[in-house]
Amino acid sequence: MTLPRWLPPLLFLLAVAAAAWRAPAPATPEFSLPPSAAPTRAPASFAAAMLPTAAASAHAATLAELPDGRLAAAWFAGTREGAADVAVWFATLDAGGWSTPQAIATREGTAAATLGFVRKLGNPVLYDDGKQLHLWFVSVAIGGWAGSALNHSVSADGGRTWAPPVRLQTSPFLNISTLVRAPPLPLADGGLGLPAYHEFIAKHGEWLRFSADGQIIDKVRMAQERRTLQPAVAALDGRHALAILRDGGPAPGRIRSATSADGGRQWTAADALPLPNPNASVAMLRLHGGRLLIAGNGASNRNELLLWISDDAGKTWRPAPTVESVADAGAEFSYPALLQTRDGQIHLAYTWRRQGIKHAVFNKAWLDGETP
Amino acid sequence: MSATALYGFVAHAIIFGALIMLLPLGDRRRMLAFVAIPVALATGIASFMHGFAGTPSLTLLALTVWQLIAIKPAPLTYRPALILLAFALPFYAMALGLGPLDPYALGYQPLPMLAASLPLAALLWWRRLDGWLLILALDFAGYASGLFANLWDVLFDPLLVLVALTVVIRHHARRVPNDG
Numbered sequence: 001m002t003l004p005r006w007l008p009p010l011l012f013l014l015a016v017a018a019a020a021w022r023a024p025a026p027a028t029p030e031f032s033l034p035p036s037a038a039p040t041r042a043p044a045s046f047a048a049a050m051l052p053t054a055a056a057s058a059h060a061a062t063l064a065e066l067p068d069g070r071l072a073a074a075w076f077a078g079t080r081e082g083a084a085d086v087a088v089w090f091a092t093l094d095a096g097g098w099s100t101p102q103a104i105a106t107r108e109g110t111a112a113a114t115l116g117f118v119r120k121l122g123n124p125v126l127y128d129d130g131k132q133l134h135l136w137f138v139s140v141a142i143g144g145w146a147g148s149a150l151n152h153s154v155s156a157d158g159g160r161t162w163a164p165p166v167r168l169q170t171s172p173f174l175n176i177s178t179l180v181r182a183p184p185l186p187l188a189d190g191g192l193g194l195p196a197y198h199e200f201i202a203k204h205g206e207w208l209r210f211s212a213d214g215q216i217i218d219k220v221r222m223a224q225e226r227r228t229l230q231p232a233v234a235a236l237d238g239r240h241a242l243a244i245l246r247d248g249g250p251a252p253g254r255i256r257s258a259t260s261a262d263g264g265r266q267w268t269a270a271d272a273l274p275l276p277n278p279n280a281s282v283a284m285l286r287l288h289g290g291r292l293l294i295a296g297n298g299a300s301n302r303n304e305l306l307l308w309i310s311d312d313a314g315k316t317w318r319p320a321p322t323v324e325s326v327a328d329a330g331a332e333f334s335y336p337a338l339l340q341t342r343d344g345q346i347h348l349a350y351t352w353r354r355q356g357i358k359h360a361v362f363n364k365a366w367l368d369g370e371t372p
Numbered sequence: 373m374s375a376t377a378l379y380g381f382v383a384h385a386i387i388f389g390a391l392i393m394l395l396p397l398g399d400r401r402r403m404l405a406f407v408a409i410p411v412a413l414a415t416g417i418a419s420f421m422h423g424f425a426g427t428p429s430l431t432l433l434a435l436t437v438w439q440l441i442a443i444k445p446a447p448l449t450y451r452p453a454l455i456l457l458a459f460a461l462p463f464y465a466m467a468l469g470l471g472p473l474d475p476y477a478l479g480y481q482p483l484p485m486l487a488a489s490l491p492l493a494a495l496l497w498w499r500r501l502d503g504w505l506l507i508l509a510l511d512f513a514g515y516a517s518g519l520f521a522n523l524w525d526v527l528f529d530p531l532l533v534l535v536a537l538t539v540v541i542r543h544h545a546r547r548v549p550n551d552g
Contacts, residue, residue, distance in 0.1 A: 008505040015509040018516035115381035117423030141423035166374045169521045172476045175426030202469025216521050223472040
């Protein structure tokens with residue numbers, strides 16, 4: 001069968017026109033900053049408690065505030081990190097305490113929804129945009145964490161029920177090696193910017209831009225001279241943002257940084273912060289008053305969980321009260337997640353000796369050194 | 373489940389069928405290849421391939437179907453395979469972290485890529501390579517359907533590059549003249 005000479009080019013032109021019609025051409029991105037809250041004069045407060053146990057080993061907590069004011073947490077837990085029984089667990093905090101954890105993503109459920117084999121699950125990230133609660137989490141089919149793919153699910157009822165997860169297309173090579181650890185930032189166009197990272201062969205931070213309808217419309221590399229991963233990002237104004245990254249070694253490590261001056265379109269490596277990083281995850285939060293807060297580990301290992309504050313958009317940093325510190329170098333207080341709720345309270349969740357997730361809540365006065 | 377997940381799952385079953393057709397099974401290999409497709413869907417083979425390799429490109433699927441139906445020889449001959457390899461290998465190296473640029477990012481806002489395809493299409497038409505022109509049309513239609521977030525994923529994937537590598541190696545092993 002021979003086609004008319006004109007038919008293939010005609011079909012091609014129609015297809016190109018359709019593809020061009022569908023191709024996104026987004027406006028220049030801009031960060032959306034939350035309205036500044038009035039400063040409170042509350043006395044210093046600090047309280048900490050373990051979340052209910054979901055399984056023997058727990059790691060990588062993430063926090064979000066629900067529209068009704070409840071605090072939501074997710075983390076992965078199972079027999080041990082990487083085990084087949086690891087699931088992403090979810091619990092909420094209200095006046096009565098933490099709810100019983102529910103598994104919101106499992107290996108079997110993810111495999112069924114994505115129609116692809118899944119060997120293990122890893123880091124989750126929660127974010128509530130006011131209309132729905134997002135969950136991103138990584139899954140691996142073969143190999144270690146460098147083989148991770150990114151999945152996304154949403155809940156329209158505050159985490160009670162979740163849509164089947166969808167595997168996002170973020171890499172051309174077997175769609176592997178996109179991981180997440182820190183929450184996204186809202187963009188002025190209704191979309192989101194999600195800090196991500198790559199760790200197959202090279203290790204570097206990435207920035208995934210989502211449109212308001214949830215499509216990935218850009219991916220930007222946060223290039224560094226050293227191996228870096230797990231970026232956490234805070235917007236400084238509509239155009240400027242600071243990213244801090246875990247130092248992938250060699251030791252001794254410092255918290256690495258990158259900056260954007262164009263709403264996340266490009267990221268430029270900046271000087272390392274004068275803060276230690278023993279190749280461990282860090283969290284950063286822009287407080288309601290505009291100050292920046294970092295949570296991370298000390299120089300020696302993960303046996304200290306420390307806080308630092310910057311009053312000048314990240315130019316200088318000073319220590320805030322210590323959250324955890326023990327002499328045993330084998331102890332682990334790691335993978336912090338930070339969130340400031342609308343009432344001004346600052347929440348910190350972190351891995352506690354891999355046995356569970358601990359939640360600390362404190363306020364500005366405690367952060368500034370006042371004693372509860 | 374999403375439409376993209378369903379596409380990837382079924383496409384891998386078809387690819388598995390095409391792999392069976394490569395085996396020395398005599399006259400029954402085409403029939404066995406078609407039998408292998410539902411077997412792959414039912415036994416978890418397609419699920420494993422999908423989990424491991426991600427969503428296959430439409431180009432790979434088109435070439436696979438082309439081979440299964442076998443109306444004519446598939447258009448992935450030596451020269452196109454060599455061009456694909458020459459493009460894909462540095463592309464993957466850069467996308468995986470070599471250097472500061474990530475060419476994969478271009479595929480999320482692909483208007484420049486679509487514009488660049490117009491002279492390529494004119495060349496294909498002029499050279500009467502209608503098979504490739506139709507595959508390219510299918511690729512772009514697939515992208516327009518919303519199945520793929522990134523245009524590069526429609527055009528090629530690591531399995532297709534592996535097939536291209538096999539074509540090139542076989543060509544040199546047999547020392548046949550350039551047929552592109």
